[in-house]
Amino acid sequence: MESDLKMVNIYVMGKKYLVPDSLTIMHAMEYAGYQLVRGCGCRAGFCGACATVFRIHGDYDLKVGLACQTKVEPEMYLTQIPFFPAQKSEYKLGELKPTAAQIAQFYPEIYRCIGCNACTKICPQDLKVMQYIAYAQRGQIDRCADESFDCVMCGLCASRCPAQIVHFNVGILARRLYSRHLLPPAGHLQSRVAEIESGKFAVEMTELVNASKETLRKLYASREIED
Amino acid sequence: MPYTPQLRELVKQVEASRAERIKKGPFRRMTMDERDEVLKNFHPDFIEASMRPLSVGVNKGDRVPHEFADLIEARSRIEGLGFDLENFAYDVDVLVVGGGGAGASAALIAQEQGADVLIVTKLRFGDANTVMAQGGIQAADKEGDSPAKHYLDVMGGGRFENVPELVSALTLDAPLALKWLEDLGAMFDKFPDGTMKSIHGGGTSRKRMHSARDYSGAEIMRTLRDEVRNRAIRVIEFCAAVELLLDEEGKVGGAVLYNMETGEYEIVRAKSVILAVGGSGRLEYQGFPTTNHYGATADGLVMGYRAGAELAFMHTMQYHPTGAAYPPQIIGLLITEKVRGLGAEPVNIDGEQFVYHLETRDVAAAAIIREIKERRKGIAVPGGMIGVWLDSPMIDLLYGAGTVARELPAMVRQFARFGVDIINEPMLVYPALHYQNGGLLIDENGLTNVQNLYAVGEVAGGIHGGNRLMGNSLLDIVVFGRRAGAHAGAAAKEIKVKKLSLNYLQAFQRELEAVGADTGGRVSPILLPRYTHRMTSA
Ligand SMILES: Cc1cc2nc3c(=O)[nH]c(=O)nc-3n(C[C@H](O)[C@H](O)[C@H](O)COP(=O)(O)OP(=O)(O)OC[C@H]3O[C@@H](n4cnc5c(N)ncnc54)[C@H](O)[C@@H]3O)c2cc1C
Ligand code: FES
Numbered sequence: 001m002e003s004d005l006k007m008v009n010i011y012v013m014g015k016k017y018l019v020p021d022s023l024t025i026m027h028a029m030e031y032a033g034y035q036l037v038r039g040c041g042c043r044a045g046f047c048g049a050c051a052t053v054f055r056i057h058g059d060y061d062l063k064v065g066l067a068c069q070t071k072v073e074p075e076m077y078l079t080q081i082p083f084f085p086a087q088k089s090e091y092k093l094g095e096l097k098p099t100a101a102q103i104a105q106f107y108p109e110i111y112r113c114i115g116c117n118a119c120t121k122i123c124p125q126d127l128k129v130m131q132y133i134a135y136a137q138r139g140q141i142d143r144c145a146d147e148s149f150d151c152v153m154c155g156l157c158a159s160r161c162p163a164q165i166v167h168f169n170v171g172i173l174a175r176r177l178y179s180r181h182l183l184p185p186a187g188h189l190q191s192r193v194a195e196i197e198s199g200k201f202a203v204e205m206t207e208l209v210n211a212s213k214e215t216l217r218k219l220y221a222s223r224e225i226e227d
Numbered sequence: 228m229p230y231t232p233q234l235r236e237l238v239k240q241v242e243a244s245r246a247e248r249i250k251k252g253p254f255r256r257m258t259m260d261e262r263d264e265v266l267k268n269f270h271p272d273f274i275e276a277s278m279r280p281l282s283v284g285v286n287k288g289d290r291v292p293h294e295f296a297d298l299i300e301a302r303s304r305i306e307g308l309g310f311d312l313e314n315f316a317y318d319v320d321v322l323v324v325g326g327g328g329a330g331a332s333a334a335l336i337a338q339e340q341g342a343d344v345l346i347v348t349k350l351r352f353g354d355a356n357t358v359m360a361q362g363g364i365q366a367a368d369k370e371g372d373s374p375a376k377h378y379l380d381v382m383g384g385g386r387f388e389n390v391p392e393l394v395s396a397l398t399l400d401a402p403l404a405l406k407w408l409e410d411l412g413a414m415f416d417k418f419p420d421g422t423m424k425s426i427h428g429g430g431t432s433r434k435r436m437h438s439a440r441d442y443s444g445a446e447i448m449r450t451l452r453d454e455v456r457n458r459a460i461r462v463i464e465f466c467a468a469v470e471l472l473l474d475e476e477g478k479v480g481g482a483v484l485y486n487m488e489t490g491e492y493e494i495v496r497a498k499s500v501i502l503a504v505g506g507s508g509r510l511e512y513q514g515f516p517t518t519n520h521y522g523a524t525a526d527g528l529v530m531g532y533r534a535g536a537e538l539a540f541m542h543t544m545q546y547h548p549t550g551a552a553y554p555p556q557i558i559g560l561l562i563t564e565k566v567r568g569l570g571a572e573p574v575n576i577d578g579e580q581f582v583y584h585l586e587t588r589d590v591a592a593a594a595i596i597r598e599i600k601e602r603r604k605g606i607a608v609p610g611g612m613i614g615v616w617l618d619s620p621m622i623d624l625l626y627g628a629g630t631v632a633r634e635l636p637a638m639v640r641q642f643a644r645f646g647v648d649i650i651n652e653p654m655l656v657y658p659a660l661h662y663q664n665g666g667l668l669i670d671e672n673g674l675t676n677v678q679n680l681y682a683v684g685e686v687a688g689g690i691h692g693g694n695r696l697m698g699n700s701l702l703d704i705v706v707f708g709r710r711a712g713a714h715a716g717a718a719a720k721e722i723k724v725k726k727l728s729l730n731y732l733q734a735f736q737r738e739l740e741a742v743g744a745d746t747g748g749r750v751s752p753i754l755l756p757r758y759t760h761r762m763t764s765a
Pocket of ligand 2: 046049
């Protein structure tokens with residue numbers, strides 16, 4: 001295999017490396033000899049640790065991607081943004097109201113959005129970031145929660161925002177407000193908790209804990225399974 | 228990388244048999260005997276040569292994978308460094324090691340008890356196996372279900388070897404844990420009236436798998452992390468614990484920390500330590516690719532074991548039958564069980580199905596290995612892996628066009644990025660190392676046998692016996708995280724840490740020398756795998 005590898009030049013923080021063109025940015029950095037400490041977490045597109053900014057030689061366009069999810073390209077100049085110094089407000093969720101005013105109290109800068117859409121363009125998860133900020137501005141917390149749901153909090157949106165909005169922190173506030181204050185609590189869960197606290201299952205559970213393996217096996221084999 | 232012309236030729240065989248397979252209906256399930264046989268002959272846990280007995284310590288004589296034994300039969304990172312153990316950088320009530328879901332839960336509850344809490348974590352806070360969980364979390368919270376039914380399922384899944392008291396705690400606390408998460412504003416999938424949506428998982432007798440789309444673990448992690456920050460609990464990122472400290476009475480009394488960036492060491496004194504460092508998938512036992520995050524390197528097992536904590540069930544690992552075998556950029560990536568759940572069948576190079584698509588994880592994994600190793604019906608892919616097909620295009624044929632796109636958006640996106648269209652082309656899969664079933668043996672409060680040392684989450688052992696069911700791990704991290712946090716937080720007031728020492732470590736090293744263990748220049752815990760100059764594997 002090695003011999004039919006197609007190799008390309010990439011530039012990690014300006015330094016040139018020759019790497020196979022089939023690799024992701026993350027693998028290419030490792031191939032080049034980097035022992036990653038920052039900029040690498042789940043290696044599967046879930047954690048947002050590996051935000052990377054790149055440009056292809058000769059093109060002015062600045063591009064981004066998750067290093068673990070993006071393939072290298074010839075003449076790629078890249079650097080990682082493994083940390084973004086973002087402001088996060090501290091709050092007591094239970095005492096909040098699910099309103100635009102509440103979000104504005106913690107993140108007033110959302111009203112400075114100039115509609116440039118840079119956040120949406122940069123999002124490696126293809127979220128409509130500007131749109132979910134607009135929902136937050138209008139107090140449509142449910143829609144903001146829904147639209148921001150796939151966010152991996154990599155921080156790229158905030159890095160590009162001329163209004164200095166920290167979109168991902170607005171998103172999580174909206175999701176928590178929505179889930180705590182707008183979605184009704186699960187009635188069945190509440191009753192089950194009450195039953196457990198009243199000791200309803202204690203006897204049955206003690207019997208099971210003390211049951212022999214044989215008894216358990218029988219109970220297990222004969223248990224009915226919900227369709 | 229799209230399929231090569233050779234692979235495209237082979238895809239035709241899968242397409243050719245598809246109509247016939249759908250017409251015939253589901254493949255025959257294995258009998259109990261057939262299951263036993265395929266497990267015994269092909270499941271990685273049963274390969275004698277892959278393990279050896281531990282030569283030292285509490286579990287001396289127990290068989291464990293070589294890769295893990297190598298870390299126990301190794302030198303400490305801090306050997307010969309000579310620290311002033313009285314010169315501590317931090318002095319806290321509760322030290323939480325590991326910023327995944329278990330650590331965050333423990334920290335929140337410990338702080339509620341009034342304890343001064345410090346979290347240290349090796350990567351960023353939340354870069355952990357917890358964020359990667361897609362499937363869901365179990366709890367018996369619906370009518371028709373009960374903690375007792377959940378208990379039986381957990382025991383059956385664990386081959387009845389689980390520690391009963393731990394399973395009782397797990398299943399009785401499950402609804403409490405879920406309620407706690409709901410109150411914290413975790414966005415579970417619900418109907419408009421608030422009723423939780425819930426489905427089956429492998430081995431459940433009731434539909435008690437709760438989810439947050441296919442980002443269940445991510446949603447739990449994001450919420451807990453946000454709350455930890457709201458409560459201003461101190462978190463130090465890129466800071467690993469590398470060794471525990473015991474006091475002169477043998478109680479745990481702190482840890483040695485290592486700054487991952489500057490390479491400096493610091494001492495933290497603590498009245499109790501909660502190890503919440505997760506699993507060990509990155510040891511890549513027997514060469515299997517893994518679904519785990521970058522920091523899953525068994526550090527907690529090594530530290531705990533040297534300090535005298537007992538291990539349980541270290542001979543069993545969970546191999547997920549469907550890790551990606553192609554494209555090379557995502558080898559080992561977890562292909563969620565939902566793909567099989569929706570009807571995609573495992574198929575060999577000749578286009579024949581060879582195992583019922585809904586067999587349990589261990590049996591399905593063993594059957595895939597048999598198909599490749601014994602029957603030689605696997606598909607060799609560029610890069611050296613051999614896999615079998617998982618026929619995802621069947622799903623749209625069974626349930627109508629658009630089903631794959633709607634039900635598996637994350638999967639479609641992950642494969643499309645590298646040129647494979649799973650709506651129209653089958654996937655290539657091979658089992659991947661997924662979960663550490665065992666770990667440090669704990670009691671109902673998460674305590675190990677070392678005084679004031681707790682272990683919670685994937686690093687703990689006993690809860691799941693020999694095999695964990697899907698959805699019970701996200702559950703156990705919250706249940707036992709909370710229990711340990713409550714216990715440690717309350718106990719802190721009474722604890723007096725005496726003079727700290729590393730004598731136990733020297734004794735452990737002497738024991739290694741006494742038995743003539745070959746430490747081969749190895750140093751542990753390893754903290755991170757070494758992937759420099761490696762070409763593939765996620
Ligand atoms: C791809 C995938 C899918 C899964 N799907 C499901 C599912 O659907 N349902 C389910 O129930 N379970 C699932 N699991 C299992 C479950 O997610 C994990 O077992 C669980 O989240 C582990 O949580 P934890 O807090 O114990 O460990 P982790 O979440 O892994 O956190 C451990 C933390 O400790 C840190 N750490 C490690 N070593 C050190 C050290 N020496 N010093 C300091 N910090 C350290 C790590 O960096 C990490 O942040 C899945 C796992 C994976 C990998
Ligand atoms: S490493 Fe987690 S998203 Fe890339």
